[in-house]
Amino acid sequence: MGILPVNNIAELNNVTLRRGADQRLRAGHLWVFSNELQDGFQSLIPGEIVAVQDSRGYLLGTGMVNPHSLITVRLLSRKLVQIDESFLSTKINAASDLRKRLFGDSASVYRLVYAESDGLPGLIIDRFNNVFVLQSNTAGMDRLLERIMSVLVDLFQPVAVIAANDAHVRELEGLPLERKLLHGDLSGSFRFQQDGITFIMDPLAGQKTGFFLDQAANRRLASSFICSGDQVLDLFCYTGGFGLYALKAGAGHVTFVDSSEPALTVAREAVEANGFSDRAEFVKADIFEWIKQPDCQFDMVILDPPALAKARTKVPAALRAYRDLNARAMSLLKPAGVLVTASCSGLVHVDRWLESLRDASQKADRNLRFLARGGQSPDHPILASMPETEYLKFAIGIVD
Numbered sequence: 001m002g003i004l005p006v007n008n009i010a011e012l013n014n015v016t017l018r019r020g021a022d023q024r025l026r027a028g029h030l031w032v033f034s035n036e037l038q039d040g041f042q043s044l045i046p047g048e049i050v051a052v053q054d055s056r057g058y059l060l061g062t063g064m065v066n067p068h069s070l071i072t073v074r075l076l077s078r079k080l081v082q083i084d085e086s087f088l089s090t091k092i093n094a095a096s097d098l099r100k101r102l103f104g105d106s107a108s109v110y111r112l113v114y115a116e117s118d119g120l121p122g123l124i125i126d127r128f129n130n131v132f133v134l135q136s137n138t139a140g141m142d143r144l145l146e147r148i149m150s151v152l153v154d155l156f157q158p159v160a161v162i163a164a165n166d167a168h169v170r171e172l173e174g175l176p177l178e179r180k181l182l183h184g185d186l187s188g189s190f191r192f193q194q195d196g197i198t199f200i201m202d203p204l205a206g207q208k209t210g211f212f213l214d215q216a217a218n219r220r221l222a223s224s225f226i227c228s229g230d231q232v233l234d235l236f237c238y239t240g241g242f243g244l245y246a247l248k249a250g251a252g253h254v255t256f257v258d259s260s261e262p263a264l265t266v267a268r269e270a271v272e273a274n275g276f277s278d279r280a281e282f283v284k285a286d287i288f289e290w291i292k293q294p295d296c297q298f299d300m301v302i303l304d305p306p307a308l309a310k311a312r313t314k315v316p317a318a319l320r321a322y323r324d325l326n327a328r329a330m331s332l333l334k335p336a337g338v339l340v341t342a343s344c345s346g347l348v349h350v351d352r353w354l355e356s357l358r359d360a361s362q363k364a365d366r367n368l369r370f371l372a373r374g375g376q377s378p379d380h381p382i383l384a385s386m387p388e389t390e391y392l393k394f395a396i397g398i399v400d
Contacts, residue, residue, distance in 0.1 A: 012051045012080075015041045015065055015073055019055040025075065028385025030116050032063070032073035042067045046174060047139035049076075049083050064121070064140025068174050074121035074138060088144065089151045091119050096155070102378050109194055111213050111379040117389045118381070123148070126209040128192045128201070130159040133209040134182075137169045149183055160184035162203045164210065168310065179204055189266065191273065195220065197244050198273045200266050207238070207263075214376040215241060215304065215342070218394045221372060222302065222340045223249040225396060230299035233257070233332060235287050235325075240267030242302045242340065247276040251300075257283045257290060288321075291328045301329040302340040309345040318345055319356045326360035330368065333399045339368070346391030353393050367400040 017025075021036035032052065034041075044050065044065050052060040052073055061078040076083055095118040099110050112132070113125040122138030132152055136142050145163070152158060161183040170177055181204070189202040194216060203210035219242055226232070226249035234243035237256040244267075246254050254276075256267050264282045271280045283290070287305075303325060309318035326341055333339060343353050361368035376382075376392035383389045 012049060012062070013044060014051045014053055015044070015063070016057075017052070017054050017060070022054040022060060025052075025060050028383070030075040030121055030383075030386060031071045032075075034067075034070055034072045037072055041065060041072060047141075047143035049140070051080055064138060066139045066173055069139075069172055074116075074140065076119070076121065083144070085147045085150055088120075088147055089155070092125075092148075092151050092155065094118070095120075098381070099379055109192055109213070110216075111377075114380050115389070116386055117383045124209065125152070126211070126213055127156075128190075128203075128211070130156070131186065131190060131192075131203070132156065132158045132161045133164050133203040134161065135164050135167055135209060137165075137167055137173065139173050139175060142175060145182070153183065158184060160186035162186065164203060164206075164208060167208065189269075195245070195248075197248055198270060199239065199241070199244070200270045200273065201239065202266065205262065206266075211239065212241060214344070214380050214392050215394075216379075217377040218340075218342065218374050219245040221374060222246070222300075222396060225338050225340075225371070226251050226300065228252070231297075232300045232302065233298045233329075234302045235291065235329070236303065236305045237267055238263050238304075240270050242304060243267070243280070244270060244274060244276070246300065246302075247271070247274070247279055252279060254280050255283060255298075256280060257285055257287055259284065259286055288325070291325065291332075294332060296332070297334045298332055298337060299334055300338040300340060301332050303329045304340075304342045304344075307345045308343075309347045312347055315345075315347055315352075318348055319352055322348075322353060322356040323359045323363065326357055327363040330360060330364040330366045330399045333366075335400055337399050338371075339395075339397045339399050341395055341397075343393045344391060346388065348393070350393050354395070357395065357397075361399075368397045369400070370395055370397045372396040 016038045044067050046066045048065050050065045052063045061075045062081050063073045063075040065073050095113050108129045112127045122141040124135040126133045163182050166177040189200050201210040223245040228250040229252035232246045232251045232254045234256050237258045243254040243256050258264050308321050309315045374394040
């Protein structure tokens with residue numbers, strides 16, 4: 001897909017908001033919905049760069065348009081600017097500087113760009129040393145990929161850049177689902193380290209960008225509650241993140257459970273790479289069914305399910321699932337055992353999720369006391385004016 005000519009600002013088409021529809025943008029939000037626009041946008045090209053104005057003709061900024069998407073405009077700047085390599089370089093450099101502040105100059109594993117929160121709506125870039133994995137989730141970012149690639153190569157000289165463009169949100173933008181190598185050379189899986197633990201990932205075959213960096217701070221926090229010899233159950237373990245931290249912290253045994261055989265294979269390889277094989281076992285199962293069966297007791301149960309509500313209509317069912325999963329997890333804990341639980345469903349508000357945990361404790365007839373609460377790691381910053389940028393909910397509790 002070619003790049004639209006955006007170097008001449010005078011050539012930009014305008015999109016005009018309906019009267020009164022500019023309030024959310026002026027309050028700091030970056031999205032405009034189709035029902036907030038005056039007619040005329042329907043003929044624009046998906047991904048086109050446009051000037052955004054209010055009903056009186058006052059400029060609101062520069063954005064990307066997709067007339068076929070419910071989120072029709074995503075704002076890139078509150079000024080009229082050229083969306084060129086210089087603009088992209090400035091944004092990505094600023095994002096990189098923030099990560100250096102967070103993790104130090106030598107850090108090389110983190111989320112480099114978190115979409116709207118870093119001023120690049122629809123773009124996610126994760127860095128794993130010299131391998132970069134990106135997700136382009138809007139038509140506008142797809143059209144800018146060539147320029148984004150040029151900036152990444154200039155700033156970081158990556159060995160490889162992979163597009164993990166198979167998120168369902170691309171379908172809402174009318175974009176194809178695909179995973180492909182954009183730059184460099186990469187065949188199969190590779191290794192990287194966090195906190196002295198070796199992890200293995202295959203970005204051409206994994207979920208999302210291949211590794212969930214949003215849980216990095218929570219893995220460290222959870223491992224601080226491990227006592228030597230603890231028996232740990234890691235449910236929805238994926239490639240083993242939480243369980244590996246538990247093993248490093250001194251857990252006596254970790255049972256890794258997931259429904260994906262490829263994910264378990266990677267987890268097994270990572271356990272072997274860290275020398276923990278004699279303290280681990282792996283179970284392939286549908287966890288919603290498997291969790292009903294075991295009668296063994298654990299010192300810690302980790303519950304990190306995938307998003308259970310991808311549409312607002314699914315939220316009630318998701319809350320029931322969180323209640324039931326957590327109730328069963330509590331039943332599997334020894335007295336004074338530790339529950340580590342999370343939700344990455346952005347449509348589920350934290351208050352309703354916490355209510356589902358209270359309901360779970362009642363259903364399990366156990367007493368739950370929260371020891372710590374958290375969210376996404378700081379390389380996933382939350383834009384105060386956009387609650388949609390906050391999605392991960394995390395809690396650690398003692399279960400009596």
